[in-house]
Amino acid sequence: MSTAVTESPTAAPAAPAASSPAATRGHVEITDVRKTFGATEVLKGVSLTVPPGGVAVIVGPSGSGKSTLLRTINHLEKVDGGYITIDGELVGYRLRHNKLHELREKDILKQRTDIGMVFQNFNLFPHLTALENVIEAPIVAQGRPKEEARKRALELLDRVGLKDRASAYPRQLSGGQQQRVAIARALALNPKILLFDEPTSALDPELVNEVLDVIRELATSGTTLIIVTHEMGFARDVADTVVFMDEGQIIEQGGPQNIFTNPREPRTRSFFSKVIEPAFNI
Amino acid sequence: MSSAATTVAQSAPSTAGRPASTGAADSTPESTETGTGTEAPAVDYSGYKLVPAKHPGRWVGTVLVALGVAAVLWSLATNPRWEWGVVAQWFTAQSVVNGLIETLKLTAISGALGFILGFVLALMRLSASPLLVGVSWTFSWIFRSTPLLVQLLLWYNLGYLYEKVSLGIPFTDVRFFEVQTTTLISQFAAAVLGLTLNQAAYSAEIIRGGILSVDQGQLEAAAALGIPAWRRSTRIVLPQAMRAILPTAFNEIIGLVKGTSIVYVLAYSELFYTVQVIYNRTQQVLPLLLVATLWYVVITSVLSVFQYYIERHYSKGAVRNLPLTPLQKVRRFFATHAPADRKTLR
Numbered sequence: 333m334s335t336a337v338t339e340s341p342t343a344a345p346a347a348p349a350a351s352s353p354a355a356t357r358g359h360v361e362i363t364d365v366r367k368t369f370g371a372t373e374v375l376k377g378v379s380l381t382v383p384p385g386g387v388a389v390i391v392g393p394s395g396s397g398k399s400t401l402l403r404t405i406n407h408l409e410k411v412d413g414g415y416i417t418i419d420g421e422l423v424g425y426r427l428r429h430n431k432l433h434e435l436r437e438k439d440i441l442k443q444r445t446d447i448g449m450v451f452q453n454f455n456l457f458p459h460l461t462a463l464e465n466v467i468e469a470p471i472v473a474q475g476r477p478k479e480e481a482r483k484r485a486l487e488l489l490d491r492v493g494l495k496d497r498a499s500a501y502p503r504q505l506s507g508g509q510q511q512r513v514a515i516a517r518a519l520a521l522n523p524k525i526l527l528f529d530e531p532t533s534a535l536d537p538e539l540v541n542e543v544l545d546v547i548r549e550l551a552t553s554g555t556t557l558i559i560v561t562h563e564m565g566f567a568r569d570v571a572d573t574v575v576f577m578d579e580g581q582i583i584e585q586g587g588p589q590n591i592f593t594n595p596r597e598p599r600t601r602s603f604f605s606k607v608i609e610p611a612f613n614i
Numbered sequence: 615m616s617s618a619a620t621t622v623a624q625s626a627p628s629t630a631g632r633p634a635s636t637g638a639a640d641s642t643p644e645s646t647e648t649g650t651g652t653e654a655p656a657v658d659y660s661g662y663k664l665v666p667a668k669h670p671g672r673w674v675g676t677v678l679v680a681l682g683v684a685a686v687l688w689s690l691a692t693n694p695r696w697e698w699g700v701v702a703q704w705f706t707a708q709s710v711v712n713g714l715i716e717t718l719k720l721t722a723i724s725g726a727l728g729f730i731l732g733f734v735l736a737l738m739r740l741s742a743s744p745l746l747v748g749v750s751w752t753f754s755w756i757f758r759s760t761p762l763l764v765q766l767l768l769w770y771n772l773g774y775l776y777e778k779v780s781l782g783i784p785f786t787d788v789r790f791f792e793v794q795t796t797t798l799i800s801q802f803a804a805a806v807l808g809l810t811l812n813q814a815a816y817s818a819e820i821i822r823g824g825i826l827s828v829d830q831g832q833l834e835a836a837a838a839l840g841i842p843a844w845r846r847s848t849r850i851v852l853p854q855a856m857r858a859i860l861p862t863a864f865n866e867i868i869g870l871v872k873g874t875s876i877v878y879v880l881a882y883s884e885l886f887y888t889v890q891v892i893y894n895r896t897q898q899v900l901p902l903l904l905v906a907t908l909w910y911v912v913i914t915s916v917l918s919v920f921q922y923y924i925e926r927h928y929s930k931g932a933v934r935n936l937p938l939t940p941l942q943k944v945r946r947f948f949a950t951h952a953p954a955d956r957k958t959l960r
Contacts, residue, residue: 455835473840501931
């Protein structure tokens with residue numbers, strides 16, 4: 333199962349895990365996950381391994397189950413079959429007396445503090461300033477002292493280049509700035525894993541890069557990143573592993589050089605031929 | 615900058631009808647066109663004075679309405695049957711002020727309890743438990759479908775239905791506490807009970823509507839950050855819902871202020887009942903009704919000011935820049951105009 337991801341370290345621009353010295357946590361193991369909405373099966377048995385500090389980029393046509401898969405990793409979406417572990421710990425369930433018991437809300441919330449998530453529509457809290465957005469979760473979910481949370485939040489806002497906008501409300505910020513605040517908010521919990529759900533899809537083209545640059549910087553920091561995106565150039569730069577999904581299944585995965593230049597599956601080839609060629613031939 | 619202006623100025627004489635004295639200093643957009651060598655330079659309108667469009671209909675309407683307002687004010691001031699002297703005499707009389715205090719007390723207590731209960735009912739209605747949803751729905755259904763007057767009389771006469779109220783272990787003789795219903799339900803208790811429960815039924819729907827108006831993504835983001843459910847409701851959802859809740863909620867509170875007058879059926883001495891007692895004695899019906907009316911207007915006006923500032927508080931972040939309050943506008947007006955006025959006066 334886990335061989336699939338690490339099979340092509342030679343093709344990857346940087347060998348995952350090994351290149352990041354701090355990467356000892358954030359091992360994601362997704363095993364045969366199934367999910368049904370009504371009559372449609374959106375995930376038909378998906379298995380994926382992302383090693384600590386690894387960067388997995390999930391691509392594929394819309395409706396292929398990419399976002400749903402991402403949302404199962406922090407239990408925003410309950411799985412109907414299969415299971416997910418993070419550093420060996422089951423997500424959303426606990427094994428007791430040979431049965432998987434769903435965790436209580438409190439324990440699920442605690443698990444989620446290890447998993448940051450960045451949304452397509454930012455979902456910043458509009459009635460709170462940038463700084464208040466970032467310090468909220470560390471204070472109430474992790475019980476950090478307010479002054480410490482504030483100090484750390486200002487560091488993070490500085491890291492995403494927005495230290496001087498700490499007291500601005502989200503509506504006073506551009507889309508790109510809002511998304512960078514959202515990234516700082518996710519980082520404030522010091523998560524093992526960061527999930528990005530199409531982080532640039534709601535942005536004007538000229539604002540995409542300021543967000544991608546921040547994510548690029550995170551890719552070398554040792555945090556495990558799982559990114560759903562349509563930015564193929566970015567995927568090629570930043571990914572250790574590119575995962576191609578279609579119709580609720582992983583069709584193919586591998587290092588970016590391999591998968592973009594020499595895809596094995598016809599479906600992968602036809603998808604990339606539609607998406608990549610215009611972008612690469614500029 | 616200056617060179618651009620001169621280029622424009624040089625090209626200007628060819629343009630017919632252009633005022634000679636103006637335009638040279640403030641027509642930079644033209645400079646690029648001139649620079650690229652356009653053959654026939656476009657007419658430069660920048661020097662002309664702007665004349666706003668005229669609205670004669672608006673003036674006619676304004677005059678008509680002003681005449682109407684003047685007529686009403688004139689009749690109020692000159693018709694002796696309004697008996698303003700009597701109004702003034704009773705407006706701050708001790709008994710009227712006592713009645714006013716009772717009205718304010720009823721409004722504050724029933725309003726606060728009603729909205730707290732309404733919040734709980736709204737959360738119940740939005741919960742995943744069918745029983746909680748059902749109970750909340752039934753509560754709103756019953757209390758919205760029966761007249762407030764009937765509810766008040768029912769609570770006041772509860773002693774007829776249930777002689778005693780007791781707390782104990784059901785189906786045994788153990789009683790921790792037992793009291794006659796008639797001593798428990800005073801006029802005040804019946805009034806508060808009736809107004810609160812009625813108010814809760816309406817405010818539940820208002821609060822539920824406000825909560826539903828908040829984007830689902832907000833809850834999702836809060837959940838993904840590990841923020842506990844209660845905190846999600848109070849810190850993330852409710853402050854955003856307040857923007858939708860407040861205008862209607864103030865409608866309700868203002869309605870409640872005047873709604874308390876219905877309590878007169880319980881012979882409870884709030885403002886309206888007090889006034890009735892007085893005019894039954896003095897036969898000065900209209901002036902005393904006017905006293906009560908004026909007090910209701912005063913309360914509503916004060917509440918409207920509160921509403922303005924509370925809504926403004928919750929609109930933080932919802933608009934890019936808050937507009938000035940009327941008070942700030944007045945201050946700014948005097949800050950910019952006052953010195954000049956003083957000079958002219960001297």
